[in-house]
Amino acid sequence: MNPRRPRSDGERTRAAILQSAMRLSTVDGLEGLTIGNLAKSLGMSKGGLYAHFGSKEELQLATVEAAGAVFVAEVIEPALRADPGVPQLLAFCDAYVDHLERLTFPGGCFFAGAALEMGTHRGPVQEKVAEFHSGFVALVREFVRTAVALGQLPDDEDPAGLALELHGTLLAVDTSFVMYGDSSVLDLGRTVVRRRLGVKAT
């Protein structure tokens, strides 16, 4: 987005619709997202929504795209700002747990839910979810490779294996936090990640 150009009314409305669509998706799923229930939650007419998104699939694709931008801003960028290697891995995991804690979305991690929901619904929406998902996993593997190259992690550390472990720990934190609303699992997750990466607890 070009910061010098003020957003039009149409762009602001579209952004508000997508914000609401992301939140609703984490509660009712991407398949539960319909032009009808979104219009209701926004107090807009269905006709007004159709002016922005021609179909349910178009709305779902735009919602996944918007959620990807949120994930990049809230989780990926803090990781990329950290020092290379283990600090990047730690920043990624901490930023993920932080975005759960601040309730960015009411139903927890957008992509954790979308991945399981859309996994068996092959098509453009599932492909877009998978594209973001595999991009995030590839980035974590890259951080591990860097950490090994810098001698911060043992030579025999398998990037795919450690990425699976960290990804998994974050998924388990998300699942427990969403299900029980108990924030103690957030700290447990932070501790587990530090221990796994050989970083002293703060």
Place this chain on the structure above:
Amino acid sequence: MNPRRPRSDGERTRAAILQSAMRLSTVDGLEGLTIGNLAKSLGMSKGGLYAHFGSKEELQLATVEAAGAVFVAEVIEPALRADPGVPQLLAFCDAYVDHLERLTFPGGCFFAGAALEMGTHRGPVQEKVAEFHSGFVALVREFVRTAVALGQLPDDEDPAGLALELHGTLLAVDTSFVMYGDSSVLDLGRTVVRRRLGVKAT
């Protein structure tokens, strides 16, 4: 179930309905499970289904209960048959991965999907999912405690932390397997679990 008493037609029908309901839930979600679409998938009348389940909620509760029984039979029981401690943990994780591999359900782990889907839908169905979920996690923690007591794992191993890690690794395997249908993640999961538990790869 009493093996000496043959099941009545009504019980057989109920079992067939629940088998179909569990499968459908892992594809369309527990909220996507309606008497209508279940009747359609079974080629039964809605009236026939209402004779077994008076409401959508009753159907959902019975489906969660049935999925709990499947999880116990396919994942918990193999773990309980193993030697105490690390062998139990390993048997639990292997049995979980095996049940994904043999496609017990088309959408992967029933409870992984149900936990994220129902997390924000407070009520009796969510409570029943949470009850099974916390029971499974408590059992894994207990296996860790036994392993520490037997000297198979270090004294400073935190049962809650290791349970979160193993639970997480299994969730990440489930998510990747459901999303990409790529079975190489199953072996990666088996390897990661062995490495974490200090068990030699077979």
